[in-house]
Amino acid sequence: MSSAFLIAIVVIVAAAVAPTLATEHVVGDGAGWTVGGPNYADWARGHDFRVGDTLRFSYTIGLHNVLEVSRADAEGCTSSDPAAFPYMTGNDSVSLTSPGEKWYICDLGDHCLKGMKLGITVSAPPPSAVTVPSAVGEVSCGWMHLLMAAYCYWMNMIM
Known part of the structure; x- marks a missing residue:
């Protein structure tokens, strides 16, 4: 040959x-996106996030939501963007389309203060x-x- x-x-x-290398990351694995769920910072450390991957947030509709925010907003558990619209389907797929830091919170009640916030770093695509x-x-x-x-x-x- x-x-x-x-x-x-x-x-x-x-x-x-190469096209099959994109990964779907189920946030919180089996526990999902919930109050009292896993420590999402610890969960994120176990994953390699890349452009082209997706995050899957699974939760009970009406009890939680997912809002993409800035780092400062995540640390303060608030959103400074009045135009921000949360995901609310209970099975949200968020595409990671650019490299850099990404932050997500549940902005219902005091859920973010109780640990429902996620910060990740997305690497550039191959x-x-x-x-x-x-x-x-x-x-x-x-x-x-x-x-x-x-x-x-x-x-x-x-x-």
Whole structure:
């Protein structure tokens, strides 16, 4: 088997796996999002949050909600943004679309003061392109176009 063929197979497999690497993090695991639930700071330390992942907040509708706030607001258990609208479905999926710190609270009653706040740090996404070395330079094809990357590499090898 030629090395060009093996590299093409590796590129195809890597590109096929890359989109599946996004993770859904169920906040609080089995306990969910609730008063008296886990220590959410401890829970967050056990996870690696990346752009493209989602947070799943599961709770009883009407008893809790999820509001994205600033760090200062989370520390004060309040929201300084009058336009902020909480998630309230009981099974909220929050997409992590940018890197940086993200903060979430339940702003019903004194729930935040009782520990219903979560702070996480979201890491940048993995590179969005696979660079394939070839005999005539490098060919960069988007990993979403996996087969095209292998084809580009193969064509550069035979030309």
